[in-house]
Amino acid sequence: MGIKSFLSKPLAAITASQQKKWMQNAVQTQHSWREKIVHKASQTVYGKDHKFGDINTYEDFKHAVPVNDYEGIKPYVEQILEGKNDILWPGKPLYFAKTSGTTSGVKYIPISKDSIGNHIGSAKNALLNYIHETGNSRFLDHKLIFLSGSPEMTMQSGVHTGRLSGISNHHVPGYLKTNQLPSYETNCIDDWEQKLEKIIDETIDQPMSLISGIPPWVQMYFDRIQQRTGKQIKDVFPDFDLFVYGGVNFEPYKAKLFESIGKKIDSIELYPASEGFIAYQDKFESEGLLMLLNDGIFYEFIPAEEYFDENPTRLSIEDVQLNKNYALIINSNAGLWGYSIGDTVKFVSLDPYRIIVSGRIKHFISAFGEHVIGEEVEKAMKYACELHPEVEIVEFTVAPMVTPKEGLPYHEWLIEFASEPNDMKAFAKDLDEKLVKLNVYYKDLIVGSILKPLVVNSLRRNSFIDYMKSIGKLGGQNKVPRLSNDRKIADQLHQINA
Known part of the structure; x- marks a missing residue:
């Protein structure tokens, strides 16, 4: 057992203990976060426009904060892009996560100094939770690959701007940097097929133990390796024993992916979004992802069938029901307010609160x-x-x-x-x-x-x-x-x- 693997065990136990504590007080934790973020944003332009100083209860909050999509916050984002401070959240965003929208063109989703820990810490905690649950930490002693977007960033009015996966790449903990592949230079290649060939060049003879990415693109990586070697992945990477994924339902890809690998390995499902890291798989014999309710986000839920109504029902966590589709609404310490991220979720457990992603509200x-x-x-x-x-x-x-x-x-x-x-x-x-x-x-x-x-x-x-x-x-x-x-x-x- 290597030093990283060894030292991860007590850290994993601490993480699991902290997780258990807030899981037992989920409703109180959520409303505590609502109060905190409303108070901290009360002197921002958005907070003043929506009279945050008068909000005392969740009912007050619903009356003050409308549900919206990117078009609803775009005028405020444009003020930030003009160089103004204290617009959606105190100060200036640490980053803009740049995404493409179907109606809004390019979207600039703010990530603040307060919210960056949600994105980075949650990914780390997912791995530590896995270590605590399974006892497997061997993957930390070998090479890890994150198939992601380019980490290159531009500046928009003094704010570093790039893809979320690229932003996250800059925050990989130092103790994992030496394990991480591909190289920064390769990660910066824009053309995916050229990048993929270079990734294979850099990884094909390495002791890969953890591979992370969206399943169809990981499958493409595996296909190209098999074309080069004529071997199954288990024979190319005999140490590979953990697959980390998110972004899509794994089931349609699962059979072919495991056939390519040639053996069954453990997997961890994540639910990251540009707007926040929402959930991760905490148990490996149970359905659903643990909703992260203690990480700077106050969640609301709209019954999916009411989403396009003029005055849809808005629920906080204590009022959700099992097996019902809800549109997911985020209020966060990045300065997102009443923000519909476009996903629908369904609760498969209420103790603790676990969800599956059931679709897209517009798909x-x-x-x-x-x-x-x-x-x-x-x-x-x-x-x-x-x-x-x-x-x-x-x-x-x-x-x-x-x-x-x-x-x-x-x-x-x-x-x-x-x-x-x-x-x-x-x-x-x-x-x-x-x-x-x-x-x-x-x-x-x-x-x-x-x-x-x-x-x-x-x-x-x-x-x-x-x-x-x-x-x-x-x-x-x-x-x-x-x-x-x-x-x-x-x-x-x-x-x-x-």
Whole structure:
């Protein structure tokens, strides 16, 4: 056992003890954070505009702070970009996390000196929690790789600006820096395919023990290694025993990823976002991610079916229910107020509070009133793959076909298979039957002959890679939307396959 592995054990025990303490007082902890952040921001421009000085209760807070998306805080961000201080949070942001939005163009999400610990400390605590739960700390003695965006940053009005994964790269603890791959220079390469080849050059002969990244891009890394070596990953990296991931549901990628590895290894799921590090997997025999309720964020939850109402219900943590979809709202010590990050979550435990990410509030199909969400299509896919064990999925997305050349409208599933079903018609039938069971509105449309059963179209290999490349989002932390209410993605995929 190396020195890092040895010393991590007592630190992991301390982290677990601190975690247990706030877990037992989750509701009180949350309202304590609401009071703290409101008080600290009371003299900011936003705080004065929304009369933070008059807020004493959660009801006061809801009356004072509207729910909004980036467009709602954009005028305040623009003031920060003009060089002004004390706008959303005291002082000036430490960073802007730069993201791309569908309606707002480039978004600049503030990260403050107070909030950076949430992003960095939570990732560290996830690993320490794993060490405490499993006793495995061997990975700290070997090489670690984080497949992430470029750590290069620009300056926007005196604020360092870059991708969240790149910002986080600057805060990897010193004791792990010597273990970390790839090199800074390689991480700065913009072209993903060129970067990937360089990453392989630097890692292929190293004792890799932990690999972290978004599953489809990790799979691409594994595929390229196998093309070079003709070996499974376990034979290239015999010390590899921990996979850390986030950003997408792992299930559609799991079978192919583990087949590439050649053995089952431990994994840790994280839920990081530019707006805050929200949850991580704390137990490895239980479903769900532990919601981080003691880290500078006061959370609110809107029932997903009410999200687009004029006055939706807003709940704090003590009023949520099991197995109900909620739009996630953040108020934070970075200066985000009533901010909808666009995700929906579902609680699978209330003691402690554990969630699964069930989809995106704007990623759904409701061309006919069916309101099919990401969680439902992923469950249907998992079910069909279990019935057809020969199937391996690379990637998929779903879109409505509203005006087919003939016959009834339908949902089109565009799937890139690593291994196709032996019986494609049976596979599509099983997908459709599961979706009918999961969504009563979809069932009514099928039974009422408004829609015909879904149609599966098999795409050629690398279709999604070529699609992401065509929109400039290949690699890093980018993700393919699982479903959409229009045919923009579907039509582009068909063009690529023409």
